[in-house]
Amino acid sequence: MSSLTKKDCFIEGHWVPTDKRFSVTNPATGDVLAEVADADEDLTQRAINVAETALKSWRKKTARERAVLLRKWYEAMMENKQALGELMSAEQGKPVAEAVGEVEYGASFVDWFAGEAERIDGDILPNADSSKRVMVTKEPVGVCAAITPWNFPNAMITRKIAPALAAGCTIVVKPPQLTPLSSLALAQLASEVGIPDGVINIIPTSDAKTVGKRLATSPKVRKLSFTGSTGVGKILMQQCSEHVTKLSLELGGNAPFIVFDDADIEQAAEQLIACKFRNGGQTCVSANRILVQKSVAEKFTDTVVSKVKGLKVGPGTEEGVDLGPLIDQDAVDKVQRLVLSAKSDGATIETGGSVMTELGDLFYAPTVLTGVTDDMDISEEEIFGPVVAINTFESEEEGIEKANNTPFGLASYFAAKDTARIFRVSDALEYGMVGVNTGGISHAYNPFGGIKESGVGREGSKYGIDEYLELKTVTLGGLG
Ligand SMILES: O=CCCC(=O)O
Numbered sequence: 313m314s315s316l317t318k319k320d321c322f323i324e325g326h327w328v329p330t331d332k333r334f335s336v337t338n339p340a341t342g343d344v345l346a347e348v349a350d351a352d353e354d355l356t357q358r359a360i361n362v363a364e365t366a367l368k369s370w371r372k373k374t375a376r377e378r379a380v381l382l383r384k385w386y387e388a389m390m391e392n393k394q395a396l397g398e399l400m401s402a403e404q405g406k407p408v409a410e411a412v413g414e415v416e417y418g419a420s421f422v423d424w425f426a427g428e429a430e431r432i433d434g435d436i437l438p439n440a441d442s443s444k445r446v447m448v449t450k451e452p453v454g455v456c457a458a459i460t461p462w463n464f465p466n467a468m469i470t471r472k473i474a475p476a477l478a479a480g481c482t483i484v485v486k487p488p489q490l491t492p493l494s495s496l497a498l499a500q501l502a503s504e505v506g507i508p509d510g511v512i513n514i515i516p517t518s519d520a521k522t523v524g525k526r527l528a529t530s531p532k533v534r535k536l537s538f539t540g541s542t543g544v545g546k547i548l549m550q551q552c553s554e555h556v557t558k559l560s561l562e563l564g565g566n567a568p569f570i571v572f573d574d575a576d577i578e579q580a581a582e583q584l585i586a587c588k589f590r591n592g593g594q595t596c597v598s599a600n601r602i603l604v605q606k607s608v609a610e611k612f613t614d615t616v617v618s619k620v621k622g623l624k625v626g627p628g629t630e631e632g633v634d635l636g637p638l639i640d641q642d643a644v645d646k647v648q649r650l651v652l653s654a655k656s657d658g659a660t661i662e663t664g665g666s667v668m669t670e671l672g673d674l675f676y677a678p679t680v681l682t683g684v685t686d687d688m689d690i691s692e693e694e695i696f697g698p699v700v701a702i703n704t705f706e707s708e709e710e711g712i713e714k715a716n717n718t719p720f721g722l723a724s725y726f727a728a729k730d731t732a733r734i735f736r737v738s739d740a741l742e743y744g745m746v747g748v749n750t751g752g753i754s755h756a757y758n759p760f761g762g763i764k765e766s767g768v769g770r771e772g773s774k775y776g777i778d779e780y781l782e783l784k785t786v787t788l789g790g791l792g
Contacts, residue, residue, distance in 0.1 A: 316395050316497035320349040321516060324362040325509025330355065334518040336493060339405040339637040339674050340627040348492050351515035356484070356526045359513040363455045363482040364532050366510025371452045371480040375430045378478060382426035384505035389419040389470075389498070396497055400465050401628035403491045405636035405674070406591050408628050417754070418467035421772060422474045424756040428777045429478035443792025450781040452480030453558055454534035457527035459486045459520075459548070461540050462639055463594045465494035471760075471771045472537045473498075473512060479780035481535070484513045486523050490639055492516035524548065531555045535780060538562070539596070542720070542765050560769030560779045562596065562761055564694050565722030568715035569599035569751070570737070572708065572728040573607045579749065580727035581615040584700070587725065587751025589623060589678065592635045593698040594643070597723035597745070597753065601684075601691050602702045603711055609704045613682055616700060617662050623678045625668055635698055637674035647676050647697030650690040654701065659683045659690075664698070686714060694720075708733065716742045722762035725751055744770075 320327040333347040351359075370378075389396065397412030404411070437446040458472040469485060476483045487495035492514075499514045517523045524544075528536055528551035535558040538548050542563040552559045569587065571580050587599045604612050628636040638644050644667060651665050664679030676697055684691060684703040691703065705711040715724060724743035728734055738746050744762040747753040754760060759770040769779050 316392065316399060316500055317346060317493060318496035318500050319346045320496075321351050321355060321359070322496060322499040322503075322512070322514040323355070323359050324366075324513070325503055328355070334489065336403055336490070338402050339639055340629075340672065342672070345402055346493060348516050350519070351517040351523060352519065353522050353526050356515055356523045357530070359484045359515050360455060360457075360527070360530050360532050362510040363484050363513055366508060367452075367455055367482045370477075370482055370508060370511050373480070375432060378480065379426045379429040381505065381507050382422050382429065382474060382477060385502050385507060386419050386422040386426060388501040388505050389415060389422065392501065393419070396466065396494065398629075399497055400491070400494045401636070403493045404462065404465050405639060406628055407633045407636055410591065411628065414464060414467050417756075418464075418470040420756040421467065421470040424772070425474035425478040425777065428475065428774065431774075432479065432777065432781065443789060445788040445791055447786045447788065449784045449786065451784055453780050453782050454481060455532050456481045456483045456535040456537065456780065457486070457533045458483060459524055459527065459536070459538045459540065460488060460495070462488035462490040463591055463596070465491035466498065468539050469495050469498060471776075475771075475777045476535075476780045477507070477511060479777055481780050482511045484515060484527065484533070486520065486527060487514060487516055489516070489518050489520065525551055528552050528557065529554045533557060535559070537769075537771075537779065545767065558779075560761075560771065561767035562769075562771060563722070563765065563767040564720060565596050565762060565766050566600045566692070566694055566718045566720040567597060567723040567725065568601045568603050570711050570715055570726035571602070571604040571608060571612050572711065572726065572733065573605040574729045574733065575608065575727035576729065576749075577608060577612050577615055581612060581619055583725070583727065583749065583751035584616060585619050585623075587747070588700055589635055589698055592638060592676075594639060594696050598696070599725055599751065600695055600701070601715075602700055603714055604702055604704050605711065606704045606706055609702070613662065613680070613702055616702075617680050620678045620680050620700065621663055625675055625678065626671060635678060637672060638676055638697060639674075641673065643696060644674055644676055647695060647699060650693060650695055651679060651681065651699060654681055654684055654688045654690040657688050658685070659688065659701070686717065692718075708737070712737060712740045716740075719765040720762070721764035722766035723747065723753060
């Protein structure tokens with residue numbers, strides 16, 4: 313284990329142990345990696361109080377000072393990307409090369425928001441009354457809280473901490489119980505590069521309900537950012553109403569991946585594989601419903617099946633592995649339930665469809681199903697596993713209608729060549745993000761987020777910092 317493996321809570325720049333602890337295991341082997349400190353409600357409150365105290369001086373730092381510290385943190389992450397990637401792979405299961413890629417992606421948010429810190433500006437508005445001058449300034453929202461998921465243990469943390477710090481806010485982070493080690497390693501690096509004590513506080517816990525509620529209902533917390541399920545997002549939204557706490561939610565999706573008859577089939581299949589099997593399908597923007605125009609369905613399916621058969625599954629530490637294990641037994645059970653229920657409702661398993669017991673209990677074979685229909689559970693639920701579920705449609709209108717037929721609106725994808733169709737379909741899709749002829753839509757420059765039951769607010773991009781800023785209007789009178 314590297315020296316970046318920390319096991320205690322990180323509060324006010326100190327490692328704070330607790331008597332009660334919980335185990336973090338490696339999903340590939342079942343080995344216990346660490347017994348991690350288990351924050352309770354009192355420790356959560358302590359972290360909030362510390363963040364409130366630290367806010368006083370952090371918000372007064374110049375934009376340049378905040379940017380310089382964020383850049384140092386970025387550089388420390390890049391210098392340690394291999395160790396951070398190996399730690400992430402051990403706790404989360406994704407292949408080491410993919411985990412290192414996530415560290416680079418996570419670090420890119422720190423780099424990006426270091427730049428944004430120096431671009432926070434204001435306005436002087438046109439006068440309605442010549443004796444007045446109206447100025448609009450932007451101020452940090454205050455103490456922030458972040459609740460993050462296990463599927464991206466690094467990038468989902470930095471995508472929240474970096475804009476918060478750039479804006480002049482301090483933060484308390486509740487990392488996921490399954491993968492807290494990456495966040496603690498990031499805290500260690502932040503401390504080493506001189507980010508002041510109390511600006512970042514990390515409180516791992518096995519009691520997400522209590523800690524989450526305290527974060528959402530404390531009047532000292534002025535902003536909560538959550539990435540996770542729609543069910544939990546709705547609870548947090550209710551809890552945040554108590555003190556009208558500002559809220560960003562990045563919730564579940566049910567992404568369509570539409571393949572039209574004019575698509576480049578080989579390229580569409582390649583992009584689908586990249587999108588679908590990223591993190592073994594455990595990604596909120598994973599293609600979930602593969603909608604293929606009937607006239608090209610056979611050719612597309614054959615291409616996809618042959619590519620899926622070539623994917624290598626194994627422990628994340630093994631060279632050349634494309635997919636690691638799923639995160640836990642619940643995840644495997646869910647994928648298996650969806651596959652078997654689709655089969656019993658009439659779908660065909662073209663490849664895969666079972667646990668690869670020769671590798672371990674959590675390795676699920678990359679799977680392709682055909683004959684999937686809209687009313688199957690696999691079309692209605694987020695699979696969060698390595699399953700390509702192919703459904704077909706006749707006309708462009710039908711394809712769009714099927715794609716939009718969901719309460720979710722996070723990511724969507726389609727493959728087509730005709731320019732008019734590309735604009736028509738992009739306009740018609742009711743989603744926060746649309747990938748055209750690409751399965752890769754995530755980048756620090758791009759606004760990330762959804763509509764409908766997939767959430768509120770945007771992360772990353774030039775818009776992401778606004779979530780951590782409040783506008784103040786100063787009207788100066790008596791100038792006439
Ligand atoms: O699963 C959530 C985030 C994935 C991404 O940023 O592309």
